[in-house]
Amino acid sequence: MDKFRITGRETLSGELPVSGSKNSALPALAACLLTEEPVILHRVPRVKDIGTMLKLLEHNGAIVEWLEDGSLRIEAKKIVNPEAPYEIVKTMRASSLVLGPLAARTGVARVSVPGGCSIGARPINLHINGLEHLGATVQQEHGYIEATAPDGLLGNTVHFERITVTGTEDLMMAAALARGKTVLENAAREPEVVDLAELLTKMGARIQGAGSSRIEIEGVERLRGAEHTIIADRIEAGTLVIAGVITNSEVTVTGCVPEHFAALISKLRRAGARVEESATAVRTTPVTRLRSVDVTTEEHPGFATDLQAQFLALMTVATGISFITENIFENRFMHVPELARMGANIRIEGRQAIVAGPSSLTGAQVMCSDLRASASLVLAALVARGESILDRVYHVDRGYERIEDKLRQAGARIERID
Numbered sequence: 001m002d003k004f005r006i007t008g009r010e011t012l013s014g015e016l017p018v019s020g021s022k023n024s025a026l027p028a029l030a031a032c033l034l035t036e037e038p039v040i041l042h043r044v045p046r047v048k049d050i051g052t053m054l055k056l057l058e059h060n061g062a063i064v065e066w067l068e069d070g071s072l073r074i075e076a077k078k079i080v081n082p083e084a085p086y087e088i089v090k091t092m093r094a095s096s097l098v099l100g101p102l103a104a105r106t107g108v109a110r111v112s113v114p115g116g117c118s119i120g121a122r123p124i125n126l127h128i129n130g131l132e133h134l135g136a137t138v139q140q141e142h143g144y145i146e147a148t149a150p151d152g153l154l155g156n157t158v159h160f161e162r163i164t165v166t167g168t169e170d171l172m173m174a175a176a177l178a179r180g181k182t183v184l185e186n187a188a189r190e191p192e193v194v195d196l197a198e199l200l201t202k203m204g205a206r207i208q209g210a211g212s213s214r215i216e217i218e219g220v221e222r223l224r225g226a227e228h229t230i231i232a233d234r235i236e237a238g239t240l241v242i243a244g245v246i247t248n249s250e251v252t253v254t255g256c257v258p259e260h261f262a263a264l265i266s267k268l269r270r271a272g273a274r275v276e277e278s279a280t281a282v283r284t285t286p287v288t289r290l291r292s293v294d295v296t297t298e299e300h301p302g303f304a305t306d307l308q309a310q311f312l313a314l315m316t317v318a319t320g321i322s323f324i325t326e327n328i329f330e331n332r333f334m335h336v337p338e339l340a341r342m343g344a345n346i347r348i349e350g351r352q353a354i355v356a357g358p359s360s361l362t363g364a365q366v367m368c369s370d371l372r373a374s375a376s377l378v379l380a381a382l383v384a385r386g387e388s389i390l391d392r393v394y395h396v397d398r399g400y401e402r403i404e405d406k407l408r409q410a411g412a413r414i415e416r417i418d
């Protein structure tokens with residue numbers, strides 16, 4: 001099992017390039033099931049979760065091809081297997097994104113119920129309720145959800161009792177082929193939802209309001225192929241900006257959309273970091289010290305839960321007490337005990353982590369537990385004195401494209417060891 005060896009206290013310099021967004025590419029890949037024509041996707045990151053989704057699409061009957069220029073060609077001419085099997089879903093819960101497309105395209109979808117996940121229960125009841133509102137009959141047995149709509153889906157109003165990102169994406173894709181008009185109320189406003197709506201529109205869907213909490217979809221008979229470039233990964237971009245700040249370096253994070261992680265940028269400035277932004281890049285420059293600030297995670301455009309662990313790592317070296325409140329998931333502080341092994345001073349009380357800084361972190365052997373907790377450990381190791389060994393970095397590989405190469409090119413002492 002791969003590990004990272006990181007020796008801290010190096011300053012970084014130069015550029016940190018951002019890849020395409022994993023959380024935009026995943027629904028975009030599921031959308032390819034909605035048409036029998038080929039779809040070309042550019043800037044799909046080569047990360048493990050994408051590989052898992054491609055395996056799932058092939059299982060459904062799609063032809064998947066990486067082209068020379070690095071883009072992806074997906075052709076779902078025929079759906080031979082409208083299901084997401086247990087052995088795939090158990091490794092990636094985002095497999096539930098095929099539920100809506102398969103039900104809409106074939107009238108049948110069988111998806112293994114996603115099991116528990118380390119950061120929380122993460123049920124998909126809102127996806128299921130939404131499909132039932134569009135006329136599907138949904139049953140659950142033997143660990144599988146089966147949605148059937150033999151006469152096709154019918155447009156309707158779907159009110160999400162709780163904001164759900166992939167729930168919004170799932171239902172937007174299903175509604176694109178439903179008969180009549182669908183209104184999604186209390187929809188997620190994430191940039192990845194907007195990116196998916198843009199792809200679906202290129203495929204012939206009629207969607208208004210993506211990016212707001214009310215999305216209207218006028219169903220169409222069929223969708224055609226399209227070509228689309230995936231937006232930059234705002235979570236990777238935010239992680240790399242924090243890498244520049246935590247190592248007190250002058251770095252430029254390039255190929256990103258600063259607007260998509262504005263909440264993080266404003267929190268970093270409140271903490272005293274010097275962060276400048278252009279249309280496609282963010283530059284950090286050294287400062288004398290950082291002040292602690294409080295953060296509460298919220299749905300977009302609030303502070304992203306996917307950046308909570310990374311920001312908490314930064315607060316361990318800021319002066320003062322910071323209250324980090326995690327409102328989206330029940331158990332997203334698994335990075336805390338590992339950071340404590342490096343000398344961080346953090347107390348957890350329910351949904352809140354209370355961080356007292358600055359601590360002078362020292363390198364240690366630590367364990368990655370989930371994707372963003374792992375990123376938090378990488379950031380702490382970059383500033384810790386001495387050597388850290390990070391175990392189970394396959395968690396990092398799920399959502400970051402060769403992050404160790406990017407960091408090493410900017411001057412970090414980081415290497416992958418097996």
Ligand code: EPZ
Pocket residue numbers: 022023026094120121122123124125126127128162163164165166167192305306328329330371372399
């Ligand atoms: C997406 O997950 C992201 N994944 C997550 O990123 C991200 O943390 C999350 O949104 C929140 O921003 C992808 O886009 C592939 P939710 P998703 O449905 O859609 C509850 C990463 O690190 N809920 O918005 O699964 C749920 O339990 C990953 O890249 C229900 O109760 O998240 C959670 O508490 C981690 N019932 C809250 O809503 C449902 O049917 C928000 O979940 C659906 C969700």
